[in-house]
Amino acid sequence: MKKKKWWTMGRRESLQGYIFIAPWIIGFLAFTLGPLAFSLYASFTDYNITSRMDFVGLQNYDQLFTGDDLFWTSLYNTLYFVIFSVPLTTMGAIFISMLMNQSLPGMRIFRTIFYLPAVLSGVGVYLLWMQLLDPGTGLVNTVLSWFGINGPNWLFDPDWTKPSLIFMKLWSVGGSMLLYLASMQGISRNLYEAAEIDGAGAWKKFLHITLPLITPVIFFDIITSTIGSFQIFQEAYVMSQNGSGGPASSMLFYNLYMWIKAFQSFDMGYAMAMSWILFVVVLIITLINLKLAPKWVHYEGDDK
Amino acid sequence: MLKRFSLLALALLLFLTGCAGFTGGSEGTAASEGKTEDGKVKIDFWTFWGSEIRRPVIDKIIEDFNNSQDDIVVEHTYIPFGDIWTKELAAIAANNPPDVVINDINATALRGQEGQAENLAPYLEKDDISGRFYENLWDATLYEGDSYGIPFNTDTRLLFYNKDAFKEAGLDPNKPPETWEELEEYAEKLDKKSGDTYERIGFYPLYGVGSDVWLLNGSGMNYFNDKDEPVINSETNVDTMEWIKSWKDKYGEDTINRYQSQIDSQQSNPFFNGSLGMMANAATFYTQIRDYAPDLDFGVAPLPEKTSGSGNTSWGGGFVAEIPKGSSHPDEAWEFINYLTDKEAQEYWAVKNFDNVANIEASESAAASDELSEKDQMVYEMAAQNLNETLLTPMPAYAPDYVNLINPQLDAILIENEPAQEALDKAQQDVEELVEKTAQ
Incomplete structure (x- = not known):
């Protein structure tokens, strides 16, 4: 009789997996779990960081949902930004990586140029864009005026501030372009050749070969950029008037409002309640994404 | 299944890294605990004056103070404007704050209420320096009648x-x-x-x-x-x-x-x-x-x-020198603040930086200083005179972020052509509600 082996291939592989993610797990347990639990508790208090932490029950949440117009404004602004920027940047990145996936002489130079904005980041880029978007002397409106278009006031007009930021985000799709490009290069030439023999054109090849085979990357990109877009903060902090989300609260994003509450009003308990609401919102959206994924994400080698 | 979990974990990580940015750091204060080798008390002094114009001026004032007595050594730590107060807050919460920090005058009363700054009333009882400063500036530092920061500079x-x-x-x-x-x-x-x-x-x-x-x-x-x-x-x-x-x-x-x-x-x-x-x-x-x-x-x-x-x-606005709550050497910190806001240091700051200072006497003698050109003097004198009619806008402790309710309405009037009466009525109502809620 054969004894069943305890140390199976399966167990061995899962152990290896855990070892790979161990740095993250250790970091999470040692540094993040505590603050995370603390912030959940403190969201039910009037914690002000230095001198006060009295339990107030659901008061923070109650005030947020029923008595704080700016909370809803900030949530609206953030959703607006997410809804437009995520699909647009995803499509933009796929489009550019398609272009970059041709074999032309000098393609490496183009790839570098399109990837460059992803290397530059932070406040410097925002200041640059503030100059580009300047209604009077900015390059964007100057170029528009060559075509007889009277450009908008971009960052000074409440109706244009969020489109301005989305526009700016589109400029730096190079980061996700790289992921798509890597995934596209992994697609076997045989598939395209077979399709060509069957008489498929460029569009059909894209639609029926390229697109399905990069869906795992699209899925990853959508999830990470959704989460990233919900956390938009720096752009508004740097580019809005006095860093307060103006004009007319049009750049008051969720995290900016949270920051103001935490570090200008010292209402940390309130800000922590806000961060938990955002967590729940993002979690729900991510779960929906995960639930929908099997319907459109195609993993090669999957049995399903 | 594992794939799903790792994605969820990734989601969580991204969320958390977003939050981590807000907690700030509190390194670099260990020096404030100690004394120098020859038994002098070390004072850790935080400012955001790092520019090539301001830094030499404040460093000279510190050097003069260090040479003027034998008990205290002030060490200057420069922290960028965008970080200094969040770092200070984190340091106070961690019970390891610096000893003197330059902070926003308009939030001084609020910081008094929140217990972030030391009440300076006991020191003022000993040496009352309140008469040195323009009245509006001094009043902005008071919470329930006690001062929580000494005015340093201002503008108009x-x-x-x-x-x-x-x-x-x-x-x-x-x-x-x-x-x-x-x-x-x-x-x-x-x-x-x-x-x-x-x-x-x-x-x-x-x-x-x-x-x-x-x-x-x-x-x-x-x-x-x-x-x-x-x-x-x-x-x-x-x-x-x-x-x-x-x-x-x-x-x-x-x-x-x-x-x-x-x-x-x-x-x-x-x-x-x-x-x-x-x-x-x-x-x-x-x-x-x-x-x-x-x-x-x-x-x-x-x-x-x-x-x-x-x-x-x-x-006008301005800045105060305050002692963060929990400073390990508040008495020595007070000595330094006293020096910092006295005539000599204030006049030096005013002339070298061409900046309005809180000290009336220093302000007046700076306007007549030989080191200033004729045009310099003309502007400085007008500015110093104007300080008597300059109001500050301290953040009221009962509605600290009220301007966030008013500014959007002002924008609505000017950008979106909202009738002024209606927009201001809305602002009035919003701020009243905020005050009411905080009072509860």
């Missing part, structure tokens, strides 16, 4: 006007406008058009200052009255907003934006080349004129009054 808004342009337009270069009506009249004369394009505009109220400054100037008071009640939709305020709007309509969006972008780029400020006749700005705007347009013949005057007799009220 003045009217700058181009004397050459005045002459060209047939105006007396030594008679700046005194009322809003005169301001309009003068501006009309200074306007110069070629075709449809303005070559020079006389004045636009929102270059250099915000509409809140004109609200203050018009009403002669803050958004809150003596009884701490919000007064936002008063008749004067509605009037003021309509007045600002009328300027906007007069010049039109295109002209205003064209000028604004030149102002934003500093060197090509239209005031420097004479294409803007008058401009309200902080007194320290003069240093830009000195650097970029040294030959400009200009004058300075108090902000005009809304109507004759309504007062030339101006707006």
